[in-house]
Amino acid sequence: MSHGDEGSSSKGTEKPFTALIVDDNSLMCKMHESILKSSIGITTQIAHNGKEAVDIFCSGDYFDIVFMNLEMPIMNGIEATKELRAMGVVCKIVGVTSCENTDEKEAFKQAGLDILHEKPLTLAKVNSILEQPQN
Known part of the structure; x- marks a missing residue:
């Protein structure tokens, strides 16, 4: 994924807004990616579990927001x-779940979440998340 190609943009050095979608459900990944990419124009990358997400950050990649299942x-x-x-990651991390267990959601x-939302994300939910200031 080449979300760090600052020199290839005709707009100068403005980097695109980037999101990491972390979910083992490929259908959910496609839905969330479609909302972020097609509707809002956010550059996305997918990790299929938490370890992949951690490894991606360890490799030096950075994202403006993470949607974490x-x-x-x-x-x-x-x-x-x-x-x-x-690890010192300070970007907004949004929890996304269909879990009904209140204790698990609280944990x-x-x-370290900034906010928690029920699955699936919708365009309205994503827009409200992006408008909220980070904690």
Whole structure:
């Protein structure tokens, strides 16, 4: 993924707004990617579990916002969010879940989320997330 190609833009050095979608459900990834890319024009990348997300950040990539699923194999959203925050990641991390368990949702928020939303994301939800200032 080449979201760091600053020299190739005719607009100068303005970098595109970037989002990392972290979800093991490929249909959900496609839906969320479509909203972000097609409707808003955000450059996206996908990670299929929390470990992939952590590895992407470890490789030096940076994103303006992360949409993190709660329930995933290998490394769930709580573990991944805690790890990213411990690494010093300061971008907005949005939890996305269909989980009904209140305790689990609270643990997810406490892991370092800026906000938590129910799945699936909609254009209205994404626009409201992008308009909110980061904590």
